[in-house]
Every structure is written in C-alpha cells, then in structure tokens.
Amino acid sequence: MLVVIGLLGAVTVMSRDVCTADCPAAQTKIASAIPPTPAPAATDISPRDGAREVDPLGPVTVTATAGRLTAVTMVNEAGVSVPGVMTPDDTVWKPTVPLGYGRFYTLTVTAEGTDGRPATHNSSFSTLTPRNQTKAYLTTTAGTPIREGGSYGIGMVVVAHFDEPIVDRAAAERRLKVKTWPPVQGSWYWLDDQNAHWRPQRYFAAGTEVTASANIYGAPLGGGLYGQEDSTVTFTIGDAHVSVADDTTKQVSVYENGVLVRTMPTSMGMGGTETIGGQTISFWTQPGVYSVLDKANPVIMDSSTYGLPINSRLGYRETIKYATRISTDGIYLHQLDSTVWAQGNTNVSHGCLNLNAENAKWFYEFSQPGDIVEVRNTGGEPLEVWQNGDWSVPWDRWLAGSALS
Template identity: 55%
Template sequence: MALRRRQLLLGFAGASGLALAGCGDQRASTPPVPAKIRFDPVAGPQPAPARAPGTVTVTDGTLSSVEWIDETGRPLPGAPAPDHKSWVSAEPLGYGHTYTVKAVAKGETGDITATANYTTPRPDRIVDVALRSASQEDLAENDTYGVGFVLVAHFTEAVDPAAAEAALKVETTPAVPGAWYWLDDRNAHWRPEFYYAPGSRITVTANHFGVPLGDGAYGRRDQRVSVTIGAAHVAIADDNTKMIDVFDNGTLVRSMPTSMGKGGSAVIGGRQLSFWTRPGIYTVLDRTDPVIMDSASYGLPTNTSLGYRTTIHHAVRISHDGIYVHELAGSMWAQGNTNVSHGCLNISPDDATWFFDFVIPGDVVEVRNTGGEPLDIWQNGDWSIPWPEWQQGRAHT
C-alpha cells in the first residue's frame, strides 16, 4: 500500500510537471499598435480661437514632422518636445487666418499621416486698451503712486463692459477688495474701498487678445503691468479754517494757509461757470513748473474782467478741469482768511515749493466744507463716490 501511494504521488507530480511545461510553450502574441495623432484646437465648422496655440500630440508613437501653414504659405513656428510626443506652436493662431496642418508620426505599424484645416475669427474691429493712472498717463512697470491711486482702463473703441471686464484681473498685495466702475463703454476705473496701505503692490492683467468684446470687436493684445504704492501722503484743505494740513503716514508735517474758490457763478458765452472749489476727495494728477494758466481753456475768455492768462510756478494739478494747488504771492494777504481764487487752492511760494517736492501722483487732497456741487468723477472724483454706489457701477458679468 505504501508503495502504491508513493507511485500515485509521483504520478501527480509528473502530470503537474507536464502541464506546467505545456503552459510555458503557449506564448501570447500582441498585435502592433498604430500611432494616433491629435490636433488642438479640435478642427470643426466653427472658427478656432485666435489666442490658442497650435498643438499636435501623438500616442503610441513619436512625431516625425509637423507642417502648420497659413494661407500665405508661412509656417507657424513651433518645436517638438524632447520626447517627440508633442509639438506646440511658438505663437497663437492669430486673427483672420486659414491654416492647413499635416503631421506624420511613426508607430509600431509604421508611419501614419493626419491632416486638418482651420479658420480663425476675422474681426470687424480690433480694440486696444490702455492701462493708465487717473492722470491718463500709461502705467510703466514699477512706477510708484500715492495711496489714492486709481487704475484706468481706456479702450480705443466701444466694448461690451461685461466681456471686457471678464478679461481684466487686478491683484493687490496685501489683498484688498476692489471693483471696476464703468464711466461709459470705453472707460473703466478700478479702486478699493479704502486708500491703499503704503508699500502695496498692484498688478493688472488684461488678457484681451482673441477675446470677443461685443459687436464684432476683438481684443488686440495681452498686457500685464505692476506698480507700487509709496508713503501715505494726505492733504486736508478745510474751508472752515482755510488751511491745508499735510500728513505723512498719519503725522502732521505742515500746515499751509490757503485761499480757495471765491464761490458764485457767471454765465459766459451761454455757459454757466462755477467759481467754487468743489468739495470732495481729489488725487494728485501731475506737477508742472511752470504752467501757463489760461482761463479760456475752460470757457472764460481772457479779455473779460474775470479772465486771465499767467505763468504759475510749482503747480500741482488735482482735477481734469484745471484745479491746482499752486503758489500765488499776490493772494498771500487772503490766504488763511478769505477765498479769492477762481477755484484753485492758492498758497505761498514757500509752501508751494515744499508741496510740489513732497507729493507724487496718486497722493490724496481732501477738500472739505466748501460750497458748490460735490466733485464729480469726470473731474477726478473717483474717491468721492460712496463705496456702495461705486460697486453698482461695475459691469455685471
């Protein structure tokens, strides 16, 4: 019995060994896989987005060649990845082109070829945007502005505000909430609820290239620029005291007697002119030394009893309709006690020289307790608009 059992066990072992040997001889064969080519954007009946790069991707193979040619025969520049699994154009597709694309890839089954055809949008209008400060000067990288800096986006033609705003991005460090206020369909202003903290950095990005902006218009280009905020310079001009108190980071550094607008109005040439210094929050727009002040520039002829044309030194402009903080030795008798100007803030030559050297664009000048209508946004009154009202002026995206 013991012998028989041993023989059975040996028999199973032998059968098992034969079975294993038989399995080892049955080798599976995998069929070769052809390469596959993909184009992006995906070709179709609709125009391809102009701002997209051309991309070719291959799976189960490597790219041998790519030709992406426009209607003039010009090849779209580009380069393959080091592994030759993809190719990306070095520039976006652009406006108003017809492209013919051909790619060859090598796979296990040999070479394959794929082709595609594209058109891109042909705009009725191409619209640019200028990124500026409140002075209407274009921003330059790393410019420095005061804590009342207002960002301006000026479009060369009318746009759909919602579409244009969606492609505008403002980043602040430290982060503060802010909003765009659209004056019309070509001009938008951005500011936070409160003045910036000194040392803040503001970066604005306008990604408008290839973006439809309404009524057949498309954006011309993408832009990005960053500026910084300097010290907190705030000047408070109070008509009750007829003084301008100037603060540097919250510390009073100078008090200057002033004479502001004498008030009242006159109808000249059928136009009513006001001689108030409007109350509100102004910002410094620019500084000029000297400046020629001509009353005819705002509708008051120089040959009338109220008209003037004179050269003024150390003039700091704070409104788009010609309000300055400037020296005027001839009104020093009135400075601190009587308003005699046409609307400007007169100060002594010494104070004007100091103030001219102290301020930069974006510094704040608050005018309080004067008569006349409140400062309007078109005059440089962005900060005079209450925050809830400012938020209502934004495009609804």
C-alpha cells in the same frame, strides 16, 4: 498516525497552488505574453482640415491615437514657424503661443505606428478676421500710462482705457485683472463705454505691490469687436501722503504716513457762478476727495479753456509756477504771489488752491500721482467722479458701477 496526517496536510497545502490553463490567472499570464498586433500610425488633428474662422485662442492639438508622434511643424502663410511642445510620451503636441488674427496655418505631422512604419499627415485652417479691434491702455486718471515699476500714492486708481467703445462691458471686465500684495478688496467702475476705473475699498497701504492686466487678446467684446493685444504693468505704492484743505481754517494740513509734516495757508475758490454764452461757470473749490494727477512748472492757465473769455470781467491768462493738478477740469495747488495777503483768511481764487512760493514749491516736490487731497467745508456742488472724484464715490455705489454687479 501522526506521520500520515502530516503528509495529508502537506498534500492539501500543495494542491492550493495548482492552477490549470482554464483559470483566470493563467489566462491573464498567457494574454500578457502575447505581443500586441502591430498597427499603423493614426493621428487626430484639431481644428479639422479646412476649418475657417477659427478662434485664435481656441485649442490646437495633434494627438497620436495609435503609435507616437515623431515630428510636428506648424507655419503660417508667410512660412513663419509656430513654436510648440510635445508631451513626454510623444502622443500630444500643442502650440505654445497664441495664434494671429486672419492667418492661414499649415500643420505637417509625422508619426510612427507600432508596426514601425512612418506616416505623414498635412492639415490647414484659417483664423477669424475681426471687423474691428480695440486696445486697452492701462493709465492713471490723468490719462498718462502707468510706469512699469513706478511709485504712486495711496489713492492710485487704475484706468483701463479702450480706444473703441465697448459693447459688452461684462465680457471686457472679465478680462481685466488687478492683483495686489498684500491682497486688498477692489472693484471696477465704468465711467463710460471706453473707461473702466479700478480702486480698492480703502486707500492702499504704503508698500503694496500692484499688477494690473488687460488680457483681452482674442476676446469677443460685442458688436464684432475683438481685443487687439494684452497689456500688463506692475507698480508699487509709496509713502502715504494725505492733504486736508479745510475752508473753515483756510489751511492745508499735509500728512506723511499719518504724521503732520506741514501746514500751509491757502486761498480757495471765491464762490458763486457766472453764466456766459449759456454756460454756467462755478468759482467754488468743490468739496470731495481728490488725488494728485500730475504737476508742471510752469503751466499756462487760460480761463478761455473752460469758457471764460480772457477779456471778460474775471478772465485771465497767466504763467503759474509749481502747479500740482488734482482735477481733470483744472483745479491745482499752485504758487500765486498776488494772493499771499488772502491766504489763510480770504477766498479769492477761481477754484484753485493758492499757496505762497515756498509752500507751492515744497508741495510740488513732495507730491506724487495718486496722493490724496481732501477738500472740506467748501460750498458748491460735490466733486464728480469724472472730475477725478473716484474716491468721493461711496463704496456701494462704486460696486454698482461694475458690469458684473
């Protein structure tokens, strides 16, 4: 009985592995053993043949829907080749560079089907021609290009200056980027239709690396205007220079990385106004947070450039040494020997901050674009953003100046 039972058990176990041709496993094995039917090559090319007004940043792809790609060439109307890349399985090809505006492109595609036979297809299309284009220049608030690899002060403001008025500010701002290391919070503020300014909420930390980009190529910016080309620049933030000009003491206190390094007597704006030809000219040094724009030695200062005739009671034209400019309308810290008697006790200037020769030279050599100069306790109207008063704008109002707010 024991032997019989064992044999029956063995028979039962063996029967579980038996499968006829009708079971699913057998059908799968049979199907996999049958080679696929050879098929001719088939491709899909986008954009379609004959397409016009194609976005130069739009997708251009060649796909083998049957078989594989063996060669793809793309040339413009001048016969210049467009480089591209193929996927490892030879089924998809794409160009690796942006296309140009107003160009005519021809694709020649060679593919091989699973039947082993080659096939060649040609396709052509043209890209759009903008009615107008604009370039974005990445500059300081002085309007000078930001130097690649340059060093700037902790109050550095990035300006994207467009050479055409922007209709769709939001579309343009989406293409403007500022990346920092370490990361800081910042935002764009549109001064007008051609100038967007970017700054962080607080002064940069010394040593911060900043990369600004205007990735506008191919972007529609409203009213038929398109971006002409991309721009990018990287710079670093130097030592923290903050100068505080206090009209109460009539001293300029200069700090480097939080340490007081120099105190300079000064004579600031005499105050008051004068109206000439319907224009009111102020002689105050306006209170606010300025930043260093640039410097020159010497610079010719001419009162007629802001409406005050040279031959008028307060007019002047002088050659001035060691002049460090902090406002777009002509406020400088500069040498003026004739007011040394007043420096530290009396305001007699037209608005500039007068210094003696030694202090003016030292400050000139010490300063870099983007350094902060705070003017406190003076009269007159507060500094405006267009005068280089970006840092005088409260953060909530700065955020409201973004087209994406």
